[in-house]
Amino acid sequence: MKIAVIGTGYVGLVSGVCFSDFGHDVVCVDKDPGKVAMLERGEVPIYEHGLDTLMAKNVEAERLTFTGDLPAAMEGAEAVFIAVGTPTRRGDGHADLTYVMAAAEEIAANLTGYAVVVTKSTVPVGTNRQVKQVIRKANPKAEFDVASNPEFLREGAAIDDFMRPDRVVVGVQNDRAADVMNEIYRPLFLREFPVVVTDLESAEMIKYAANAFLATKITFINEIAALCERVGADIKQVSKGMGLDGRIGNKFLHAGPGYGGSCFPKDTKALARIGQDHAMPMQITETVIKVNEEIKRRMIDKIVDLCDGSLNGKTVAVLGVTFKPNTDDMRDAPALTVVPALVGGGAKVRVCDPQGRHEGEALLPGVHWVEDPYKAAQKADVLVILTEWNEFRALDLKRMARRMETPRMADLRNIYSAKDAKRAGFEAYEAVGRASQIKLFDAVDTAAE
Template identity: 60%
Template structure:
C-alpha cells in the first residue's frame, strides 16, 4: 500500500514515519526548502524522542521518502493525507485554513486516479466539505472521497501515541474510503485498538472537543491549586483524591503556570469561534481560554512577590522554557509571558532549557542570557524560577543548588522539588497549591 503525506511538520513527519513502520510506502511532501534539505540529510527539524532513528530506519528500508514534487508523491497513492499547519488566524482567533485549501487544490491537480483525500491537520467543523468543493471545482472529472482522520499525538511521546493509541477516529460518508483506511490501520486493528468510524463533521469536532476537555481539566486543577493555597490544603492530594474516581481520571490534573503548546491554545480558541459562528456558544471553553491567559500573565507577579516585591537589579535564573518537557516547541509557552515581564521589571535573567534555547532566543528579550546547564544558570542568582519540568531538574540536589546561588528564593511553578528538603537546604521555597 502507498500513501502520500502533504506536509513534513510535526504531524506529517511523525505520522509518515509511523505509517512507514507499519510497512506502508510513504512519500512525504515538504515545500519549505530548508526543512526538506534537513529531512533528506537525515536531520530532524523538530525534537521528538525516537523520531530520528525511526525515520532513518524506514528511509533505509525504502518505505519513507521526502520530496517537493506532489505529482510524484501521489502517483499510485491510495490515500493522500493533508497535514499542513492550521495556525490561529490573526485578528479573529479562527484557524487559518489557507494552507489546507492550497494543498487540496494541488492534490486535485496532481491526482490521476481514485484516492481518499484525508485531512490529518486539526481543522474546524465543515473543512472537509470545503476541501471536497475545492477538489471538485479544480477537477470535476476526478474520482475521490474525503475523510477526516484527526491526530491525538502528545509532543514528547508522539511515536508511542501513534503506535499504541487509545483510539483511531475516521470520519467519512463513503464505504469505499472506510475500506481503504481500514487496510491502512490494520496493524492497529490487530492489537485491538478501538477504531471509531463516524461522519465527517463528527470526526472534526471530536478532535476539538477532546483538546478542549483536557484544557478544561488543566485549568480546573490550577484554580483548585489557588484555592488550596488560600485554605492551607495540598493540591496534589486533591488531584489524587478526585483522580482515583474513574469518572474523572488522574491525567491532566497537574497544577502549573497554565497550558501552552501547539494544540490547546489554538484549538480552544478555534472551537470558541466555531461555536459562536453557529450560535451555540461554549461558555465553559470561553472561560477556560480567559482564565488560562490570565494565569500565565499572573505568574510573573507571583515571582516578583516571592522576591520581596521587586526584581529590579536582581539576577533571576530560569529553568525550562518550552511549553512542556521532551519537546523544543515554544508555541504559547508560559515562559513567553513570564520572562519578558521579569525583564520589564528590571530583572537580569539567565535561562537554561535542554532543547528549546535556540527556538526561544528570537522570542524572548535580547537581554536574556543562556547557560550551558542548570547549575550554570543558577550560579550567582538571587532567585531561581522553574517553569518547565524537565526530568534533569528533578535530579538536582537542593544542597548543590543552594551552593551555586547567591540568594535563597526558589519559585517552583511545576512542584518538582520536595518543599521540606528545599527548606532544609536553606531556601525560601514556594510552589503551586501546596501549604
C-alpha cells in the same frame, strides 16, 4: 499501499514515518527545499524522542522518501494526507485554513486515479466538505473521496501514541473510503486498538471536544490550586484524592503555570469561535481561555513576591522554557508570558533548557542562555522551575542554594517541597497550590521539634 503526506511539520513527519513503519510506501512532501534536503540527509527538524532512529530505519528499508515534487509523490497514491498547519487566524480566533485549501487545490490538479484525500490537520467542523468542493471545482472529473483523520499525538510521546493509540478516529462518507482507511490502519486493527468510524462532522468535532476538555481539566485544577493557597490545602493531596475517582481520573490534574503548546491554545480558541459562529457560545471553553491567561500572570506575581516586590536589578534563574518536557516546542508556552515580564521588570534572566534554546533565542530576547542549571543559579536571587524536565527533577538543592545570592525558589511545577528546600538551605520556597512559603517553613520547623 502508497501514501503521500503533504507537510513535514510535527504531525506530517511523525505520521509519515509511522505509516512507513506499518509497511506502507510513504512519500512526504514539503515546499521548503531546505527542509527536504535536511530530511534526505537523515536530519530531523523537530525534537521528538526516537523519531530520527525510526525515520532512518524506514528510509533504509526504502519505504520512506522525501520530495518537493507533489505530482511525483501522488502518482499511484491511494491516499493523500493533508498535514499542514492550521494556526489561529490573527484578529478573529478562527483556524487559518489557507494552507489546507492550497493543498486541496494542488491535489486536485494532480489526481490521476482514485484516491482518498485525508485531512490530518486539525480543522473546524465542515472543513472536509469544503476540501471536497475545492477539489471538485478545480477538477470536475477527479475520482476521489475525502476523509477526516484527526491526530491525537502528545509531543514527547508521539511515536508511542501513534503506534499504541487510545483510539483512531476516521470520518468518511462511504464504504469505499472506509475500506482504504481500514487498510491503512490494519496493523492497529489487528492488535485490537479501537478504530472509531464516524461521519465527517463528528470526526472533526471529536478532536476539538477532546482538546477543550483536557484544557478544561488543567485549568480547573489550577483554579483549585489558587484556592488551596488561600485556605491552606495542598493541591497534590487534593489532586490525588480527586484522581482516584474513576469518573475523574488522575491525568491532567497537575497544577502548574497553565497550558501551552501547539494544540490546546489554538483549538480552544477555534472551538469558541465555532460556537459563536453558530449562535451556540462555548461558555466553559471561553472561560478556560481567560482563566489560563490569568494563571500565567499569577506565576509572575509569585516570582515578584520572592524578589521582595521588585524585579529591578535582581538575577533570576529560569529552568525550562518549552511548554512541556521532551519537546523543543515553544508555542504558547507559559515562558513566553513569564520571562518577558521578568525582563521588562528589570531582572537579569538566565535560562537553561535542554531543547528550548533553538527556538527560544528568537522568542525571548534579553536573556542569557546557559547549558547547566547550576551555572544558571550562580549569584541568582531567585530560582524558577518553569518546565519539569527530568534534568531538573533531581537537582542537588544544597549545591544550588550555595551558589545563589539569596536562595529562594519558585517551584512552578511542584517538583520539590518546602521540606526539601528548607533542608537544602533555601530561605524561601513558593509552589503552586500550597500555602505561602512562610507558613510552609513554619510547618517544617514545628514538625522537627
